[in-house]
Amino acid sequence: MVHNFSAGPCILPQEVLDQASKSVKEFGGTGLSLIEMSHRSKPFVQVMDKARALVKELLNVPETHEVLFLQGGASLGFYTAAFNFLTENGKGSYHDSGTWSSKAIKEAKLLGDIEVVASGKESGYKDLITEYKLATDTDYFHFTSNNTIYGTQWKELPTTDCPLICDMSSDIFSREINVSDFALIYAGAQKNMGPAGTVLYIVEKDLLGKTGRKIPSYLDLEVHIDKDSMFNTPPVFAIYTSMLMLEWLKNLGGVKAIEEINNQKAELLYNEIDSNPLFEGYATKNSRSKMNVTFNLTDASLEEKFNKMWTDANISGIKGHRSVGGYRASIYNALPLSSVQALVNVMKELATVAV
Amino acid sequence: MVHNFSAGPCILPQEVLDQASKSVKEFGGTGLSLIEMSHRSKPFVQVMDKARALVKELLNVPETHEVLFLQGGASLGFYTAAFNFLTENGKGSYHDSGTWSSKAIKEAKLLGDIEVVASGKESGYKDLITEYKLATDTDYFHFTSNNTIYGTQWKELPTTDCPLICDMSSDIFSREINVSDFALIYAGAQKNMGPAGTVLYIVEKDLLGKTGRKIPSYLDLEVHIDKDSMFNTPPVFAIYTSMLMLEWLKNLGGVKAIEEINNQKAELLYNEIDSNPLFEGYATKNSRSKMNVTFNLTDASLEEKFNKMWTDANISGIKGHRSVGGYRASIYNALPLSSVQALVNVMKELATVAV
Numbered sequence: 001m002v003h004n005f006s007a008g009p010c011i012l013p014q015e016v017l018d019q020a021s022k023s024v025k026e027f028g029g030t031g032l033s034l035i036e037m038s039h040r041s042k043p044f045v046q047v048m049d050k051a052r053a054l055v056k057e058l059l060n061v062p063e064t065h066e067v068l069f070l071q072g073g074a075s076l077g078f079y080t081a082a083f084n085f086l087t088e089n090g091k092g093s094y095h096d097s098g099t100w101s102s103k104a105i106k107e108a109k110l111l112g113d114i115e116v117v118a119s120g121k122e123s124g125y126k127d128l129i130t131e132y133k134l135a136t137d138t139d140y141f142h143f144t145s146n147n148t149i150y151g152t153q154w155k156e157l158p159t160t161d162c163p164l165i166c167d168m169s170s171d172i173f174s175r176e177i178n179v180s181d182f183a184l185i186y187a188g189a190q191k192n193m194g195p196a197g198t199v200l201y202i203v204e205k206d207l208l209g210k211t212g213r214k215i216p217s218y219l220d221l222e223v224h225i226d227k228d229s230m231f232n233t234p235p236v237f238a239i240y241t242s243m244l245m246l247e248w249l250k251n252l253g254g255v256k257a258i259e260e261i262n263n264q265k266a267e268l269l270y271n272e273i274d275s276n277p278l279f280e281g282y283a284t285k286n287s288r289s290k291m292n293v294t295f296n297l298t299d300a301s302l303e304e305k306f307n308k309m310w311t312d313a314n315i316s317g318i319k320g321h322r323s324v325g326g327y328r329a330s331i332y333n334a335l336p337l338s339s340v341q342a343l344v345n346v347m348k349e350l351a352t353v354a355v
Numbered sequence: 356m357v358h359n360f361s362a363g364p365c366i367l368p369q370e371v372l373d374q375a376s377k378s379v380k381e382f383g384g385t386g387l388s389l390i391e392m393s394h395r396s397k398p399f400v401q402v403m404d405k406a407r408a409l410v411k412e413l414l415n416v417p418e419t420h421e422v423l424f425l426q427g428g429a430s431l432g433f434y435t436a437a438f439n440f441l442t443e444n445g446k447g448s449y450h451d452s453g454t455w456s457s458k459a460i461k462e463a464k465l466l467g468d469i470e471v472v473a474s475g476k477e478s479g480y481k482d483l484i485t486e487y488k489l490a491t492d493t494d495y496f497h498f499t500s501n502n503t504i505y506g507t508q509w510k511e512l513p514t515t516d517c518p519l520i521c522d523m524s525s526d527i528f529s530r531e532i533n534v535s536d537f538a539l540i541y542a543g544a545q546k547n548m549g550p551a552g553t554v555l556y557i558v559e560k561d562l563l564g565k566t567g568r569k570i571p572s573y574l575d576l577e578v579h580i581d582k583d584s585m586f587n588t589p590p591v592f593a594i595y596t597s598m599l600m601l602e603w604l605k606n607l608g609g610v611k612a613i614e615e616i617n618n619q620k621a622e623l624l625y626n627e628i629d630s631n632p633l634f635e636g637y638a639t640k641n642s643r644s645k646m647n648v649t650f651n652l653t654d655a656s657l658e659e660k661f662n663k664m665w666t667d668a669n670i671s672g673i674k675g676h677r678s679v680g681g682y683r684a685s686i687y688n689a690l691p692l693s694s695v696q697a698l699v700n701v702m703k704e705l706a707t708v709a710v
Binding site for chain 2: 001002004006007008009010011012017018020021022024025030031032033035036037038039041071072073074075076079103106107110188190195196197198214216217218219231232233234235236237238241314316317
């Protein structure tokens with residue numbers, strides 16, 4: 001068995017993979033594959049409805065909000081978010097916690113006046129700055145809840161008087177959140193929700209249509225709501241597999257249950273980093289992510305040895321992002337505690353061997 | 356066996372479904388599923404490279420052009436096409452052959468001056484108008500090669516002096532084309548190329564970057580070319596399955612070979628429509644599509660009987676689009692001649708029973 005610490009696309013539960021694989025061959029007694037039937041057919045409409053309903057159930061989404069499964073990843077989401085919430089001649093406020101926030105800022109700037117109210121850039125994004133001041137006339141505040149590259153995460157999510165927008169791609173469904181605090185949450189599927197190829201939007205309906213802009217149809221969240229997330233042919237396989245993943249989470253006890261497991265996994269790994277003199281964490285302690293654990297060897301000469309040891313232990317995907325280096329263990333929902341234990345065992349073993 | 360005439364997503368070859376299903380369980384001896392590994396991993400980079408190379412090989416794509424697999428369907432493509440080719444203060448010329456062209460026109464109008472040079476609207480889009488005049492100062496000419504809803508298709512594709520843009524979603528890979536005639540071809544995968552969830556762009560590189568516009572990153576074809584179609588996490592499963600489908604086409608003899616089979620299928624079905632007094636075609640003869648065959652009963656009272664007969668014969672997906680009514684048999688690349696024969700047999704049988 002491979003211990004899959006990939007940062008995304010990432011590990012999915014075996015039962016999800018088995019069922020997805022089966023449905024590509026034949027789906028629900030139709031005699032057809034899931035991927036060769038019309039998206040307007042009853043079996044697929046049921047899949048879409050169920051996927052949206054599961055999101056609502058698992059996150060306690062209030063009636064004020066709607067759930068959509070679209071395409072283009074968070075990368076298109078950066079632009080879509082601004083297009084739907086930045087008024088003509090208005091202002092958007094952004095928190096910069098690294099690569100993904102910076103990209104969100106870049107796309108939003110194409111549409112208007114964007115203010116960066118806090119940035120961790122000077123610390124190499126090791127710190128996630130939680131002190132900032134919002135202009136009273138801002139249209140919205142945008143932040144990234146978890147930074148996969150630097151391994152930082154908001155411990156407590158901010159609340160605001162203005163509409164709050166969050167790119168939650170890498171930690172949605174990992175912990176309980178209060179959806180009613182948000183005007184918009186968007187999240188690429190390929191971490192805790194499913195395979196690559198779809199992006200989730202949870203949006204407060206009454207806040208849409210107020211920018212004074214003519215929005216292109218595919219970027220207009222109102223258009224997608226009107227069409228029940230079927231404005232055009234949806235990414236059938238990615239949505240179906242996300243539905244399976246959400247079912248898996250529900251059967252496991254929901255977000256509250258997985259949050260406890262995620263806490264255990266993070267604690268186990270950070271404890272080893274902090275107690276083992278051969279390792280040090282990258283992110284500052286109070287900014288640490290429970291999804292992406294970034295760390296370095298304190299003695300670079302041990303690199304080759306360590307790399308061989310974890311490779312031999314069937315551990316995969318812990319090389320750090322090219323912009324940071326070192327190591328990054330992504331411990332998303334589907335990664336079992338036993339895989340974290342396997343990594344910790346190798347770290348302990350290195351300490352023995354290196355003495 | 357189901358005879359799957361779905362208009363899209365549509366029938367895929369069994370060997371493609373089998374291999375895709377297998378790879379969702381385990382991919383290429385990696386011990387991981389295709390959908391739980393990093394898109395930057397060697398195995399997936401090879402998939403992406405191979406998919407792009409197969410498009411180039413099968414369509415004889417010249418060195419001047421590049422191939423991309425993106426997201427958002429042709430629906431986002433309508434806007435993307437205009438954003439990359441319509442200069443500020445410039446003009447785009449559009450041919451209107453129905454629903455899809457109309458949508459392309461609508462999105463382009465958000466960016467500038469759009470002229471509709473011909474429209475089949477007055478005839479209920481039964482006719483595909485091939486006479487039109489382009490303004491000498493137009494930035495480009497846009498057309499839809501095949502209309503799935505009305506069942507019309509350009510017999511001979513137009514050529515122009517200005518850049519030529521085509522939405523080829525529903526007939527790409529069905530017949531030989533001359534890619535060098537086009538500035539841009541875009542096509543949703545879910546007819547002849549694969550499952551829903553990715554859209555193919557074939558674009559002439561030197562024509563990009565000339566509009567004077569700041570293009571949002573996800574809509575900027577130059578950005579995607581610079582990143583080898585990996586600007587952001589790609590829709591892994593949809594691209595992999597498209598690659599399998601392109602391999603299937605290559606093994607079958609390529610586009611020239613499938614074109615001959617497609618001609619046989621279309622001839623068989625249209626011959627029946629024309630010789631059987633119980634049926635009449637919807638599209639005018641010289642506008643008929645070889646991908647989507649639209650037809651009606653001449654005697655509406657036979658509807659119930661006919662519907663039962665084709666259902667009993669395991670025929671699926673031939674109800675016409677809600678905006679046209681009647682019947683539509685979509686006979687894309689993966690639909691075998693034997694399925695067309697099964698439908699023709701039912702049509703002949705109806706003639707016997709109805710006498």
